[in-house]
Amino acid sequence: QMMHDMGSMSGNGAHNMMPKAGNKPVLPEGQPLRELPRLMNEASEAGLFKARLAAEQGLARFAEGLDTPVLLYNGGNPVIEAHEGDRIEISFKNGIPGQPTTVHWHGMPVPADQDGNPMEPVASGSEHIYAFDLPAGSAASYWFHPHPHGLTAEQVYRGLAGIFLVKPKDDPIPTEYGDTVLMFTDLRLAEDGSMPESNMIDLMNGRVGDHVLVNGQKNPVLAVAKGEKRRLRLFNATNARFLRLTFENADMMLVGTDGGLIEAPVGVGEFLLAPAERVELIVSFDKPGAAKLTTLDYERGWMGPGKPEEAGMTLLTANVSEVAAPSVPPLPAKLRTIEPLAAPAVTRRFALTESMGGMEMKFLINGASFDMNRVDEVSKVGQVELWEIANQADMDHPFHVHGTQFQVVERVKDGAVAKPPYRAWKDTVNVAAGETVRILLRQDLPGQRMYHCHILEHEDLGMMGTIDVEA
Ligand code: C2O
Numbered sequence: 001q002m003m004h005d006m007g008s009m010s011g012n013g014a015h016n017m018m019p020k021a022g023n024k025p026v027l028p029e030g031q032p033l034r035e036l037p038r039l040m041n042e043a044s045e046a047g048l049f050k051a052r053l054a055a056e057q058g059l060a061r062f063a064e065g066l067d068t069p070v071l072l073y074n075g076g077n078p079v080i081e082a083h084e085g086d087r088i089e090i091s092f093k094n095g096i097p098g099q100p101t102t103v104h105w106h107g108m109p110v111p112a113d114q115d116g117n118p119m120e121p122v123a124s125g126s127e128h129i130y131a132f133d134l135p136a137g138s139a140a141s142y143w144f145h146p147h148p149h150g151l152t153a154e155q156v157y158r159g160l161a162g163i164f165l166v167k168p169k170d171d172p173i174p175t176e177y178g179d180t181v182l183m184f185t186d187l188r189l190a191e192d193g194s195m196p197e198s199n200m201i202d203l204m205n206g207r208v209g210d211h212v213l214v215n216g217q218k219n220p221v222l223a224v225a226k227g228e229k230r231r232l233r234l235f236n237a238t239n240a241r242f243l244r245l246t247f248e249n250a251d252m253m254l255v256g257t258d259g260g261l262i263e264a265p266v267g268v269g270e271f272l273l274a275p276a277e278r279v280e281l282i283v284s285f286d287k288p289g290a291a292k293l294t295t296l297d298y299e300r301g302w303m304g305p306g307k308p309e310e311a312g313m314t315l316l317t318a319n320v321s322e323v324a325a326p327s328v329p330p331l332p333a334k335l336r337t338i339e340p341l342a343a344p345a346v347t348r349r350f351a352l353t354e355s356m357g358g359m360e361m362k363f364l365i366n367g368a369s370f371d372m373n374r375v376d377e378v379s380k381v382g383q384v385e386l387w388e389i390a391n392q393a394d395m396d397h398p399f400h401v402h403g404t405q406f407q408v409v410e411r412v413k414d415g416a417v418a419k420p421p422y423r424a425w426k427d428t429v430n431v432a433a434g435e436t437v438r439i440l441l442r443q444d445l446p447g448q449r450m451y452h453c454h455i456l457e458h459e460d461l462g463m464m465g466t467i468d469v470e471a
């Protein structure tokens, strides 16, 4: 639906001349921000969310007159919205010709055997039911995406990714602020509208496209009134884009991270959203005119030619009217309590390295490339652990752990130690080149969990490991 809506823009004679820059298709900008479709709950009983999800081929129209073959969930990548305490039952069908896939519930506390691990592929043409419960306290902005080993990057850049919102019983954020999903994806289009296959540079650096899209649109417009406050949830669903973002002409309060609300709002001028990270913001639009969400320069480390322009892209434009909004309740000073994790019983170290010998390009954790028949670490349910992730490579690697949320303790670079300014739950943390990040975590469910770099090309090339959590 989401992608097919774009088709309705064609067929208008006035737009038939396709604008081009060089040979690259130009995408239309400035359309009203589209809301992503919702996945309908088919259950009638309270507390149950039951639905069907299918990964399928489709056509999207990103540029005038050009059809792009894509992969989509249910034809439009619907948002799943459920509540804490709900039981989830998703009947999934893999309609991708010739490829296995899985559905991974990124960041969610689901049982290991329901988490779409690469060890549990759903064959092309097959179905699988994913079932799990959403525990109390799990409200957050999650997402879901394929995780078949070696094919994750391709299936995601071809379009497969969706948002999973878990809402709390009591939400401290005033409903007057709305709740707007901004899902960032990255698109590269060839002249004929197709998506080119990834090349060596893409595999090394992670595939970066030509256009960062929001809910499938380039630089869409959000209409707001002067004085309005909006709750925005930002999702980096790109394969490899590091989005350092600022909102020109608007004030941002950070209220949430990967694992839900933080304890109290924090004013921010800018922030980095690495691949797979999410934030929740309350944005105040107090000046009439255009308020733009734009990218700032970020040095993420780049190998070889073709370094993309990162700075100065406008991802979203808020048009702020002269007419003042009706007054709204203030943002509460206290959002929730996050207990610090207890002293760790175990310390683990993970060294991230790259090796580029001859024809071989490897991305390694503790010297090893991912092998699904090998268990790299063994842990225990309920045990607090300190993980020390040392990036000894020349580029940033966003590190992600399945099945739980963690707390960042400190970051060390060039001997300087930085503590996070606020406590937060995270499932992905960027580890900059040469940096060591220490995190505290605890797995509350048994089974095998993945940890990996969330540059999806690096994950596919082996920068992933398995930890077996014993009951
Ligand atoms: Cu979002 Cu193992 O991934």
Ligand code: CU
Residues within 6 Å of the ligand: 104, 105, 106, 107, 400, 401, 402, 403
């Ligand atoms: Cu994950």
Ligand code: CU
Residues within 6 Å of the ligand: 363, 396, 397, 398, 453, 454, 455, 458, 459, 463
């Ligand atoms: Cu990486």
